[in-house]
């Protein structure tokens with residue numbers, strides 16, 4: 001049995017309230033597909049039963065599945081390579097980040113998905129560190145979804161995933177073939193990130209719509225391809241909260257197709273060949 005638009009809106013409103021992710025009516029077809037998946041996973045006979053069970057309130061497994069399946073987790077190693085080139089050439093070489101005894105650089109990827117983004121940074125900065133041994137880095141990698149964070153923490157990737165954007169030299173240096181002991185369940189053997197690369201990365205669940213004022217300030221924040229799903233009001237609030245967590249002259253990297261225009265005046269736009277990067281204004 002199909003759900004009416006007002007029944008679908010009930011689920012869409014819940015997702016927007018908890019995650020800020022908006023389902024406009026034109027995208028209800030995606031929502032229906034996801035609700036069908038949840039009904040199957042919860043052993044309900046159809047989406048109508050799911051709707052009925054949700055009426056007293058959405059909790060527990062239903063809440064987890066609904067919010068988890070509402071997110072788009074698309075990512076890949078070195079996604080939008082020109083951004084990584086810019087971080088390498090312009091940010092790490094900038095006056096703000098140099099000095100004789102620099103403290104560890106604090107980096108946050110705030111919608112890290114299955115981890116390719118933070119591991120790409122760690123691989124890039126590892127090259128930098130070998131040339132500048134005094135330089136060290138710590139990473140916080142967060143996402144709302146526990147499911148994607150589990151993969152990120154495990155650092156396990158399929159052949160297909162490592163073929164998307166990961167240079168062979170980096171694969172050889174930072175990954176090993178999954179051993180029998182590491183493999184579990186029925187999946188085919190994959191590639192595991194070496195512990196050496198993981199050691200400075202902390203993975204943690206964080207919903208950007210919720211409070212994160214307890215986090216210590218960062219020198220560099222990557223907030224890529226997550227705010228596109230938020231309404232303008234939420235985008236403004238989240239960017240302000242992120243700005244409050246970046247040191248003066250620190251950097252914010254958005255997705256290649258994203259911009260802060262009309263959302264924040266806390267940053268100076270720094271343009272480069274194929275994208276943009278934002279530097280926090282002192283005093284903001």
Ligand SMILES: C[S@@+](CC[C@H](N)C(=O)[O-])C[C@H]1O[C@@H](n2cnc3c(N)ncnc32)[C@H](O)[C@@H]1O
Nearest residue numbers: 071073074075111113144145207208224225226
């Ligand atoms: C499209 S992926 C982007 C991954 C990576 N940043 C990149 O650009 O390749 C978006 C990620 O944002 C996460 N996300 C969506 N809404 C969120 C929220 N309110 N708080 C934290 N993470 C959220 C999703 O779980 C998903 O993993």
